[in-house]
Amino acid sequence: MNKVEVLIIDDEPQIRKLLEITLLNNDYKVFQAETGKQGILLAANHAPEIIILDLGLPDISGHEVLLALRQWFNKAIVILSVQNTEKDIVTALDNGATDYLCKPFRTAELLARMRAAIRRYQNIDNKEHLLAFDDLELNLISRTLKKDDIIIKLTTTEYNLLALFAKHEGSVLTHQFILKEIWGVGNQTETQYLRVFVGTLRKKIENNPNQPVHIITENGIGYRFQ
Missing domain, CATH: 3.40.50.2300 (Response regulator)
Structure with missing residues (x-):
């Protein structure tokens, strides 16, 4: 090898x-x-x-x-x-x-x-379309999420945000980068959008949203998905 x-x-x-x-x-x-x-x-x-x-x-x-x-x-x-x-x-x-x-x-x-x-x-x-992270499985073709083999319903924005995180697993994504990718260039200062959707996404994918293990906050910078 x-x-x-x-x-x-x-x-x-x-x-x-x-x-x-x-x-x-x-x-x-x-x-x-x-x-x-x-x-x-x-x-x-x-x-x-x-x-x-x-x-x-x-x-x-x-x-x-x-x-x-x-x-x-x-x-x-x-x-x-x-x-x-x-x-x-x-x-x-x-x-x-x-x-x-x-x-x-x-x-x-x-x-x-x-x-x-x-x-x-x-x-x-490898152009993988199936991304697995512990208890989560994200299918990029069918745009579906499973948690412990149970389908979790996501809004379009929640899915787009999770897919962005998953494709950049382990990397720190800045607030500005995420806002630009999800909401467009004109919304790069609207960090409140991001906080709200990260909060709702954590409620759906984290066992304890107050102690997240998947979407980690990097204070003053952005978020890391793991």
């Missing part, structure tokens, strides 16, 4: 070494770049399954690298950065980052986020 290839783009030798040891011990194949330009070149030459990208690079910013990669790279990109302001996180996610993790980080959480990010793009590649 071929190992999943990971490209690390980070200028800190200690971080690269920590990531290399962690990833090799978890059966990944690792490539490393210490500048943005070198990272873009390695991504083009090796076509990794996932890229771990720092924002604070010595030659060009990680945001620039992300934008450059997203012109052609259609796999997972996880931001791993000390920059933890809401603006940096939202900008990166809106520019195409699959996920965002702040330094210092827990290796177990990073590995879990990586697995979710990789699965997301594998699902897209």
